Amino acid sequence: MTSVVYSENEDRHATPEDYLSGGWSIRSWLLTVDHKRIAWLYAVSITLFFFFGSAAALLMRLELITPAGDLLSPESYNRLFSLHGIVMVWFFLIPSIPATLGNFLLPMMVGARDMAFPKLNLLSWYVYTLGGIFTIAAVIAGGVDTGWTFYTPYSTLFSNSAVLAAAVGVFIVGFSSILTGLNFVVTTHTMRAPGMTWGRLPLFVWANYATALIMVLATPVLTVTLLLIGLERTLGIGIFDPALGGDPLLFQHLFWFYSHPAVYIMILPAMGVVSEIIACFSRNPIFGYTGMVLSIMAIALFGFIVWGHHMFVSGQSLYAGILFSFFTFLVAVPSAIKTLNWTATLFRGRISFDAPMIYALSFLELFTVGGLTGIFLAALALDVHLHDTYFVTAHFHYIMVGGAVTAYMGGLHFWWPKLTGRMYSRGWATTAALALLIGLNLTFYPQFLLGYAGMPRRYHSYPDDFSILQVLSTLGAGVLALGYLLPLIYLSWSLRRGEKAGPNPWDAQGLEWQTPSPPPVHNFRETPEVNEGPYAYK
Amino acid sequence: MSSEAPQTPAIEDPQIGLKLIPEQASEYAQQVDFLYYALLGISGLLMGILAALVVVFAVRYRRSLRRERGELIAERSGRRLEIGFALLLCLSFIGLFYWGSQLYLHLYSATDADVTIDAVGKQWMWKFQHPDGTREINTLHLPVGETVALRITSQDVIHSLSLPAFRLKRDAVPGMYTRAQFTPTRAGTYRLFCAEYCGTDHARMRGKVVVLERADYQQWLAGKVDVPDRAEAGAQLFQSLGCGACHKADGSGLAPALQGVFGSRVKLADGSEVVADEAYIRDSIVEPQAQLVAGYQPVMPSFSGQVSEEEILQLISYIQSLGQSREADEQ
Amino acid sequence: MPTSNSGRSGESRPEVQFDDMEQQRHAGLLGMWVFLLTELLLFGAIFASFAILRVRHGAVFAEAAGHLDLSLAAVNTALLLSSGLTMALAELSAGARLRRATIGWLQATMALGALFLAIKGFEWYSEFRHQLMPVLGLPFHYSSALAAPGEQPVAAVAELFFNLYFIATGLHAVHMLVGLGILAVMLALARRWRRPDRIDRQLRIAGLYWAFIDVVWIFIFTCFYLLRA
Amino acid sequence: MTNRTAVLCWLGLLALLAVTLLAGALDSSALRYSLHFLCAAAMAALVMLVFMRLYTSSPLLRLVAVGGVMWIALLILLTLADTLTRS
Structure with missing residues (x-):
């Protein structure tokens, strides 16, 4: 690996004080253009939104303990699941890994001093916050009850909830992920250190680069779709109104053209994090680096031709359904190859079971269950039975909560010493990781069974026969909540009283570990010289 | 927005207990369940292999053993393993895809029903x-x-x-x-x-x-109290709305005769041809000029908003009852 | 636009995160092109909606297109293409460090752009007067040869056409206004002429955005005005 | 791009505009529509190659331009695949 020489040199690079001790004034945080501080701004705001969305989820789970809808009125239940969807998808999952770990680590991993456009990076956080304000305003104004999918003609003609405020909120936050995506693409293309060829990029950088491509290619279609809803509700110039000959399925096509690639925006960075963690904690180079890179790009690009599998029962033509089902089976192959490669990386390694590794191995189990159930839903006849049932809810929660959030937690625990210079307590971290694994399986496995039994999604009250599985699921949600609260406690505790972590506590490979922790303002004394591959673990 | 809050009837859930696999109330349901069991089997197998590999590797290669490391898998054989696994997956996926789409077509493509x-x-x-x-x-x-x-x-x-x-x-x-x-x-x-x-x-x-x-x-x-059947209700509507004034049985009216029109091929004003199925008849009632029949003037007023969905279906049943044309029988 | 922090010297120094000027220029151009990619897909969703609805309601859409003023739109298209030329000449003059020429061509571009918007406004006003603007529940009176006058469904589908027409031209007009704003800033910088190399770099990027607006208008003009009965 | 090529490109654009307007007079709508779209595509290509200097820029920028056009085509074609084959 390159050795970075810390010699005093001309003043152009900042003196070696780290990016945190540069100042704690409001100005130094709210006007910073340092990608590391912007990562912290994002980390704090998405954590707030995460607990806001989780509270909505817990309330829904409490309501669902009893078959009759008695804790909440139907209106408030519908507003809760819409809020849970909107906040979790756009305000937590999509920015979670790219905007925090990605913002912090991508410039360091490619050997750059900062992002290509630091000011746009800060603007992206302000646009995110503005979107958040509008969404919270929508909640205060009575909440939106269209679900996070905003299906027409309900969202345009029949819903009289705060649809406009929520649509404007998501419209604005879309620009935040466009700006982040644009920054990542340009930084990866133009800011790589000498010697850092595409074949030597760590998989975390590849994953975030592919995610950035999807963000740039897919988000504009969501933006204009929400604009069309806003225009139909305000100016009355709608193109989805069936009475005017508009086509509700046209809305679904435009919405899912963004929303399916969006689920790959959520899972690809998680795959990048897991590759880094598994390679480091099994002391093995990643098995099949080229296969992993091709799989990442295949998932990103083929992710754009499968959206029709959300519309198998919606009246879409049978032949389009068959076409989309075929493509959906194909897009599952790269994910399977990646799972094979992660498992093969463990072969003949020297595996240690610190918290990040437990999160990574949990990811392996949970993501595979999520992926395999995706194959069930790709088979047309099964999707007819399972569409819009709890089977689908369980499938995407296994992938989003089991995959993306678990990997986000793993990445947070893996790079925490680098971000803060402090180490957290190993015992508590292991407990939290196991609580998350158990809680997740206990919450969402019963929902697979509910799904095949026919229980539809978004039901505020349900037939009495399903109550035993719903109670089990609510129990699991409690354990899951514990699994998320614990890290909040011991990680913030470690900020003050955690023991000092050296520059490389895990003895990991990668340019970001060549800097002191927490790293100096401009990351490297000299632009590092890279002369070998990313995972040279001996 | 929806004006008055429509009232919702009381719920009558069937008391049939929790059935993890719902009853197979039709032969098609059995076929879908075979597909489900096949996929469960494949997934169980793959999950089992994955779990076994992870556990074995975790136990045998844990760092605390301080054992000498064996040779890693060579690049070439590794690539062959990946490509072989991918091909195996593609083959089984093509099979599952074919199985799923056959059942899908059976369920949704129109066949004559009792x-x-x-x-x-x-x-x-x-x-x-x-x-x-x-x-x-x-x-x-x-x-x-x-x-x-x-x-x-x-x-x-x-x-x-x-x-x-x-x-x-x-x-x-x-x-x-x-x-x-x-x-x-x-x-x-x-x-x-x-x-x-x-x-x-x-x-x-x-x-x-x-x-x-x-x-x-x-x-x-x-x-059930005897209620006029759908075609009769359609006939009554046909009279009350005055359709008969133009759609005369002998075809002498301003509009085409409707005897035997259902299922037949209709030549349109813009030269194209279309099968007069339910969708065509519904569109002609709601949007008469969009698919104008060749040789007729666009004088039919639209009834969209005046007839509810059920009444349109009654009219369609009435037109169906006026005799199926020869092509429809062969379909 | 990355501002550079160089002193008076001719070639300004790159920003702190870049190693040299070539890297910064390449990053700026790539950044702009990726941004134009998102704008292209923003309009792409509108063109996709147009394609679907045009296929479903071919006859009525073709007939409704007849109600638009083709001659005004043709003049507008010629104006916008000419403003593309004047923008290109402004870029070339900035490249050759000709201050007066750059200012002149920039002013010409802005004049043509403003004229385009004026004509577009007039066109909208004439549609409003003919009661063909279904915005905010305004009366929508559509006479069609396809059906007896005032027929609801053909008028409904025509209303759908005009909805899409106002959405597409409105979104394009908003982008024109943003473009004119950028040109105004560039004009102010060109007048002060403090750092000509920076003006040259930023004018190239602004030119990309302006030319992109031309490309979008070419397709809006073709889809809405030309596909007549 | 030089002054000369810019002016030539401008003249080409105006010529294409004239062609597409004259094409309006043809009677068969299929021919008319295809001519309209051909002219539009040619005008767009001219603007992108000359005014946006794709002709002389790095292959990466050309890839971005082609990628954008491909993604719009992807969205339109697959959505049309549903609309056209809907029974």
Whole structure:
């Protein structure tokens, strides 16, 4: 690996004080253009939104303990699941890994001093916050009850909830992920250190680069779709109104053209994090680096031709359904190859079971269950039975909560010493990781069974026969909540009283570990010289 | 926005206990369950292999053993392993894809059915209409053994008729007919849900499907007060709306005669040809000029907004009853 | 636009995160092109909606297109293409460090752009007067040869056409206004002429955005005005 | 791009505009529509190659331009695949 020489040199690079001790004034945080501080701004705001969305989820789970809808009125239940969807998808999952770990680590991993456009990076956080304000305003104004999918003609003609405020909120936050995506693409293309060829990029950088491509290619279609809803509700110039000959399925096509690639925006960075963690904690180079890179790009690009599998029962033509089902089976192959490669990386390694590794191995189990159930839903006849049932809810929660959030937690625990210079307590971290694994399986496995039994999604009250599985699921949600609260406690505790972590506590490979922790303002004394591959673990 | 808050009928859930695999109330349901078990088997196998590998590797290669490391898999054989695994997956996926799409086509592509039932979704109830004019809300009585074709549409937002026992689900989309057909093979009471979120009482828009033996079904029909069957209701509407003034039986009126028009090929003013199926007739009632018949003036006024979805279906049944043309029989 | 922090010297020094000027220029151009990619897909969704609805309601859409003023739109298209030329000449003059020429061509571009918007406004006003603007529930009176006058469904589908027409041209007009704003800033910088190399770099990027607006208008003009009965 | 090529490109654009307007007079709508779209595509290509200097810029920028056009085509074609084959 390159050795970075810390010699005093001309003043152009900042003196070696780290990016945190540069100042704690409001100005130094709210006007910073340092990608590391912007990562912290994002980390704090998405954590707030995460607990806001989780509270909505817990309330829904409490309501669902009893078959009759008695804790909440139907209106408030519908507003809760819409809020849970909107906040979790756009305000937590999509920015979670790219905007925090990605913002912090991508410039360091490619050997750059900062992002290509630091000011746009800060603007992206302000646009995110503005979107958040509008969404919270929508909640205060009575909440939106269209679900996070905003299906027409309900969202345009029949819903009289705060649809406009929520649509404007998501419209604005879309620009935040466009700006982040644009920054990542340009930084990866133009800011790589000498010697850092595409074949030597760590998989975390590849994953975030592919995610950035999807963000740039897919988000504009969501933006204009929400604009069309806003225009139909305000100016009355709608193109989805069936009475005017508009086509509700046209809305679904435009919405899912963004929303399916969006689920790959959520899972690809998680795959990048897991590759880094598994390679480091099994002391093995990643098995099949080229296969992993091709799989990442295949998932990103083929992710754009499968959206029709959300519309198998919606009246879409049978032949389009068959076409989309075929493509959906194909897009599952790269994910399977990646799972094979992660498992093969463990072969003949020297595996240690610190918290990040437990999160990574949990990811392996949970993501595979999520992926395999995706194959069930790709088979047309099964999707007819399972569409819009709890089977689908369980499938995407296994992938989003089991995959993306678990990997986000793993990445947070893996790079925490680098971000803060402090180490957290190993015992508590292991407990939290196991609580998350158990809680997740206990919450969402019963929902697979509910799904095949026919229980539809978004039901505020349900037939009495399903109550035993719903109670089990609510129990699991409690354990899951514990699994998320614990890290909040011991990680913030470690900020003050955690023991000092050296520059490389895990003895990991990668340019970001060549800097002191927490790293100096401009990351490297000299632009590092890279002369070998990313995972040279001996 | 929706003006008055429509009232939602009481829910009558079938008391059939928690059935993790819903009853196989039709032969098609059995086929879907075979596909489900096959996929469960494959997934179980793959999960088992993955879990075994991870556990074995975790135990044998844990760092605390301080054992000398063996040789890693060579680059070439590693690539072969990946490509082999990918090909194996592609082959099994193509098989599963073919199996799934065959059943899908069987369920949704139109075949001739013994009885056509109209299902109209409306904010927060399902309205069913039998050929003999019987109407039901949130409950559907069916005889065993007859192939039932569902003609599904919605009056307001998108709903989705879900019959888990028949492994069947079809969205009700406003302004469009969607179809599905199934053949109940076992008598009993099964669940009926609305699966697509449709507003406040989406959760209360559910009921039951009652499949009766043929004799009980006739008895149930007899028990019903005699209500004019759908085609007769259509005929009455045809007169009351004054359609007969132009659509004269002998074709001398301003509009084409409708005898035997259902299912026939109609030549349009812009030179194209179209089959006069339900969708064409519905569009002609709601949007007469869009597909004008060749040789006629665009004088027919639109009835959209004056006739409800059920009444349009009654008119269609009446036109159907005026004799199927020869092509429709061969289809 | 990355501002550079160089002193008076001719070639300004790159920003702190870049190693040299070539890297910064390449990053700027790539950044702009990726941004134009998102704008292209923003309009792409509108063109996709147009394609679907045009296929479903071919006859009525073709007939409704007849109600638009083709001659005005043709003049507008010629104006916008000419403003593309003047923008290119402004870029070339900035490249050759000709201050007066750059200012002149920039002013010409802005004049042509403003004229385009004026004509577009007039066109909208004439549609408003003919009661063909279904915005905010305004009366929508559509006479069609396809059906007896005032027929609801053909008028409904025509209303759908005009909805899409106003959405597409409105979104394009908003982008024109943003473009004019950028040109105004560039004009102010060109007048002060403090750092000509920076003006040259930023004018190239602004030119990309302006030319992109031309490309979008070419397709809006073709889809809405030309596909007549 | 030089002054000369810019002016030539401008003249080409105006010529294409004239062609597409004259094409309006043809009677067969299929021919008319295809000519309209051909001219539009040619005009767009001219603007992108000359005014946006794709002709002389790095292959990466050309890839971005082609990628954008491909993604719009992807969205339109697959959505049309549904609309056209809907029974």
